[in-house]
Amino acid sequence: MLKDKCIIRVGHNGSKSSCRVQTALFQSMRPRSEQFRLFPLCRCIIPGHRSARHQRRYQDSGADIAYSLRQKGVRVLTPNPSPPDSSDQGWSFPDTEEGIYSAVQQGATHLWANTILFASHPLQTSSRLTALASDLNVVGQPPGLVENFDDKGLLNNKLRELGGFTLPRAWMVDPDNVRQIVNQVDRYPIVGKPVRGRGSHGVRVCYDAAQLQQHAEDLLAESPLIMLEEFLAGEEATITVMPPTPSRPDYWSMVPVTRFNHTDGIAPYNGVVAVTANSRVVSEDEMKDPAYNKVMRQCEGVARLIGATTPIRVDVRRFRDGSHFALFDINMKPNMTGPGRPGREDQASLTAIAAAAMGWDYGTLLQHILESAQPLDQFRNYRSPF
The missing domain is CATH 3.30.470.20 (ATP-grasp fold, B domain)
Structure with a gap:
């Protein structure tokens, strides 16, 4: 477990601190000065899909993460050096190229991506970060993984094809086949939901064809592809x-x-x-x-x-x-x-x-998650298994 954490710090003059590894703990040879970067809500949306963005969920969890890591002795870099404990504001940098680079320039060595990533996200594409990619570490799923597998229909269908996984019956629906698919359903209830959803947004149990048709049309007004699923x-x-x-x-x-x-x-x-x-x-x-x-x-x-x-x-x-x-x-x-x-x-x-x-208390959980941080260059080189 990472305790009293962490790692290779980029000094304020841009030079790297010397460091060594002790068990699961990366221990700086300088006085403890570990810096982490926390992301807020992603402001971008996968093209063609409008997802419920639950802004407060990302802001409040970002504040929870930063606060609790500090309580565990981790040095956390925040845009406001002393954000109020009771506020969600001031704990996370923007997940823009400028926001990320600002955190790095201030000494961050670990970037906690508390946001939804995607293939064109600055963490994946920013040339300003490329020279630092072997020294920066990221807590988060690779953008290519998220863009592919945040699509519930794509991932579930791949699992069905592979076998060995138990899933409910499901149908992928678009504006051209919605009536045909609804007519094919022979057993209710059926759940209609977005393929890229957040929380319970757009998820509804339908008990007959009329309900299902209406709900499917409502969902298709938000996204070009939706999923119907056995309840x-x-x-x-x-x-x-x-x-x-x-x-x-x-x-x-x-x-x-x-x-x-x-x-x-x-x-x-x-x-x-x-x-x-x-x-x-x-x-x-x-x-x-x-x-x-x-x-x-x-x-x-x-x-x-x-x-x-x-x-x-x-x-x-x-x-x-x-x-x-x-x-x-x-x-x-x-x-x-x-x-x-x-x-x-x-x-x-x-x-x-x-x-x-x-x-594990909450802070201990976060310390264990922090252990999973990977270098940015490895993070960028993710390849889908399909």
Whole structure:
């Protein structure tokens, strides 16, 4: 675990501090002066898709991350040197080329990309960062990975083709085939949702053809391609898969977190209902059900296949009570809010809830995620498995 963190610091004069590695800890030879860079909401959208952007979710989680790492002794670089603990503002740099380069010029060596990345993002394309690419480290999924696999239809279809993964029946729908697909559906309920969505935006359970047709048309007004999916009626859970780190060099699943108190069959967005009010870890006795272990191995298989470099969160649900689970939503950028700042006691994310069951507080979870940081040049060289 990274404690008292971190690493190769670019000094204010542009020279590199000497450094050495001790176990999983990169220890600077100078007095501790580690700098990290946190991103806010991405202001850009994948062409052709309008996604709910939940700006506050990224601002508040950015503040939570920075505050909690500081509490653990990590030196965090912020645009406001002393942002108010109770405010979401002043903790994160803009995720523009100028914003990123400003953080680097001020001494940042680690960039925590608390945003949605995409292939043309400055982290991927900025020539100003290229000369520093072997010295800068990034916490985040590679932009090429996110742009490909944030598309739920693309990833789910690839998993179906490969076999070995359990998924619900699904149909990809565009303006040209919407009526034909709706007419083909022979069993309800059906879930309609965007292929690139955030939280529960646009996700609705439809109980007949008229509802489905209307909802599909509403979704297609936002995006050129949507997904219809078999409704899974059983228990819902979510599984966080952690990436390889020096201290644990393979993918592994945290304990599942079961969800309850759904609204119209769908787990509500955490900005409306805190996940602490409708989620809990699966008990040791419940874990004796082999269905949990089976789906955890499948979730790890997804992360390994796509080459995830930070945690992913996979939402799973039983086809019916007592049945096995299906994977229905694979999140490349799970919410990472957590308690610590004043008034944030109930703001644990699903991943933080799972971590707490292992004895990790929120700051310890972040330290483990920080271990997954990779050099920017490696980050840029990601290649899709498909």
